Amino acid sequence: MTYPIRPIDESEFPVYSQVLEEAFGWAPHPAMIERAKAETEFDRTLAAFDGDQMAGVTSVYSFTMTVPGGQLPVAGVTAVSVLPSHRRRGVLSALMRRQLSDIRERGEPVAALYASESLIYGRYGYGRASTSLPFRIDTRRSAFVRNAPQDPSLRIRVAKPAQVREELEKLFAAVVTRRPGRYERNAHHWTGILADEEADQAGRGPLRAILAEDDQGVRGYALFRIKSSWDENDIPAGTLMLGELEAADPAAYALLWRNVLDRDLVTRVETYGRPVDDPLIALLADQRQVRARWADELWVRVVEVDRALSARSYAAPVDVVIEVEDDVCPWNARRWRLTADLTGATCKPVDDEPDVTLPVAALGSAYLGDGMLGEQLQAGLLREHTAGVVHRLATAMSWSPRPWTGLVF
Template sequence: MTTDLRGLAKDEWDAWYRQLDVAFGGVPESDDERELWRSLTECARSIGVWDGETCVGSAGAFSFRLSVPGGALVDAAGVTMVGVAATHRRRGILTSMMRKQLDDVRALGEPVAVLTASEPAIYGRFGYGAATQQLKADIDTARVRLSVPPGTDDVALRYAQPADVHEACEALYARAVPGRPGMLARQPGWERLGLLDPKDDRDGASPLQCVVAERAGELVGYARYRVKPEWDFKGPKGVVRLGDIEALDPAAYAALWRFLFDIDLTSSVLAGNRPADDPLFHLVSDVRRCDVTVRDSLHVRLVDVGAALAARTYRTPLDVVIEVDDAFCPWNAGRWRLTGDPKGASCDRTDDAPDLALSVRELGAAYLGGTTLTSLAAAGRVRELRGGALTESSLAFGSDVAPWLPHGF
């Protein structure tokens, strides 16, 4: 059966997106959610595979700016909306879309591609490595207490309509982006994501609510959440479902969490996406009753190894030759001399003897500083070819702040 892989025309979007709906189970999204994704889709960066008039494969990319260690924002392709019809599996459609997409990313000069994987086992063969983690916490607020830092009582809290304070909250979010690798600088249109509130997705919870933290009239934090009322014979046991929370300082952060813990008629807070080093877990009295689980989040693929490694800084001075294996993007394969420190870096081709050898997948996993090269080496994924090179490089690649992706795409 012959298929046609081509760029997406605007008038093909409905058929293209319908195929994606079916690939992800066939449950249609709300009109508001569908309209948002239609407005954000970059048709010039989207691919469809067609069997006659039927779309049987889809893939897209968003034009992002990704925070990396050192605070720089790097151009990155946000790979998204990838799906293949079950009727057309095992015919090379996914591979052909990944091939086309990475060639296009390279042509655009973006050194990095990123994605969140519905099935993480799929993308390693295309060079993507799991670079960040997210924590989920289901906190028993009836039994867990908070120990808050000095100044918490000086923070004023007030309810606000999410749309009324949205611009100020977005400005606060933008201030946080350079300080944590893995965050995305929100491009025009993406600010709408935080206000998306489809009624069908609430599962009995309230509409989106917002509380802001202020000091001397200045916004210093915010939390967006929903409350799901629940009762049994013993009384109320409602759940606070946290959407997102940001704060400029420890006191504001603690004040917001104390508010969430104290909402009337609730006995738990469910936080679905928190960074691996969330300071919340140093404030709680009993982390065991926070029921913390961890999963992979952002997967990173270096499309231009030299440009990507030169775009970030390194925690300690480093001069290392890395031999990279990259079968899917062979222009990356070979030896690279990486020289860097906390102020900057360069990465160029070299014929010098290698100090480390690894695949581009492992390089992507370590890129944001959340996965150590030493742990990858312990799994046999990195080979040390010069004594001491592994420890030196692992330390330099690390980040003082855990990388984290605050929202999907």
Template sequence: MALETRVLTADEWDVWFDHLELAFGGVPELSEERELCKSLTELTRSLGVWDGGQCVGSAGAFSFRLSVPGGGALVPAAGVTMVGVSPTHRRRGVLTSLMRRQLDDIRAGGEPLAVLTASDPAIYGRFGYGTAAYSVSVDIDTTRVRLSVPPGTDDVRLRLVDPLESLPDCERVYAALVAGRPGMPARQPGWELRALVDPPSGRSAASPLKCVVAEGAGGEVVGYARYHVKPDWEQTGSDGKVQLRTLEALDPAAYAALWRYLFDIDLAWRVRAYGRPVDDPVLHMVSDVRRAEVRQRDALHLRLVDLPAALEARGYGAPLDVVFEVEDRFCPWNAGRWRLTATAGGTAGGGTASCTRTGAPAELELSAGELGAAYLGGVTLASLAAAGRVRELRAGTLVQASRAFAGDVAPWLSHGF
């Protein structure tokens, strides 16, 4: 029987999600997480591949607006998710057919970008995705590490609050930070609840979710941290850990006050945090970064779906006039020669960019994956060239383009999807 690919209907969702659990090893999601996934699913953007009455492949997308370099620009982006193929149907072109259908639909819907987090980073390069943002985990031994805090830290008031009741204040902090850090999605309705999912069965003996807010001089919330405490004991005494979920702040003093609070929690001797920005300021505050055990991994993979629209939507750090020769086998409408001209500055500050087809001689040669990797400003074109993935055809062009694409802060995916 031929396989059929079609848009999901509401009554198919449970079968579709059961298939996805099977594709990821067969361990059921916690009921609270499953229900939230169901509420956030955009049915019209969810695809299933069916072999008779059995779902054997899946892919979905969320309608995001993603922060990009430019000081305020939010670009429509498809948040690719729920991608899986049943073990019985691998190596039959199911994934390729899903990616083909999905990218065609994204293009038709007018979204210049597609982004995803990858369970296996090796999969998506062949579909034109590049690794555009990384994250770090830190595991800090607070018995050996001290924090250096800026002036004003002692003036910040900290208050323990109920995570749900404090949600509106915390969301205002998050929203204020989005434009300043590429890679952060503007929070769509319903997504704020994702950070609060806290079923007892998923805590692994840690405490219920806790939230502490930092308040400014006028009593307004200027930062927050959500965390768990996991008590533990050895013969020599307590050996507890603080597990940080997220920490955001609008100024250095509030940021430092929140970290210092986590360091000082009684009976806990380590602070563990995952998915932090690679340029997280805490790395400059610790007295011994070796005791912070920093580990880096890929976070956000990005694909240019509409190349000229995507390149025109972001800002550039220096004037630019360059002709790219772009290879894009999976989305051939992006392939060919493009001239990108831009003035310095972000879109919010009057910067402009134009990307048009040209017959002029190419100056840089690269694939759509390399442009995707460099798009958010965290991966330089120069570093990609050093790896042999970008080719300079006219001397001096690489330095000019690399400087223009580079950002002031590292891109960061602030939450998964």
């Protein structure tokens, strides 16, 4: 069957929401639904129809995202859902193909998403491009190394998050370009981050904020909730759940973490996810106290190979002919010469013999600087025609700091 696909309008949002609720098996609070509606870009929200019934949906947020060496317009794919009654009928495939075509027409060379199920999106050319590190720390064993940075001019200010929104926004805007995968936030994003109704608290307590500042202004902030608890002997055993911690410099960063870890009546700090190269790990005297687990985070899809590869920076010179396999976006399926050094890059179509043949998802996984091209070669998923070229390509596409997004969309 074929399913007509078109953008929805605002009047169809209730039906669109019902598809999401059925597909994800959730029942969001009405306030959360209204926030989602306010940030929906209806001209970028597609629905597939079975007759008059909305059978599947997907949407896009228009982002400016940090990539190695700069920023790029990126399509933030979200709300990918199909009714349980219409699974395995081609609804999802039709939606994803239409969406990628629309993204290309918009001039966005890259798409990115958070995957509710990691098995799905490789079929459409997405590759795992960043890793998140959720972890917990026993605060009683959280001493820093002796040479941790300090600045006597810094002080901590406790504040109501909503009352310092402007200061939080300004600080984040100053640091967003430092790490690939971060995206600029609009007013709707900040409204969601600072939302603090009962449904947002979910038994974890109100949202709290601390700011690290000096006489010139704010140099960092942390947002968190505290779930109070006592053990059977009435000994405090509270858990601090860290939402965000951002800082403009190492001293402010260290001071914020020290304040979070030294909070009275708290014995454990948990994070929803941090970068795999979070500087906190280096600050801790006993790094074994970071009890972490690995989690895939952002998945990236190269929509237009030439524009995407020429728009980012590279860590080392490389000159390679890449044969791209892409059965979803056929305009990518050809040979490309990538020539790059520390001053810039070009990517042009060629008919030369390839140095390497790879699926487009492999380029997506490496795009933000944290790909596993070498591992994929060893697994037999890439075909290297020129010895050593995958190592050179992987080195050139690597980046420090490692990519991380930090806010699900």
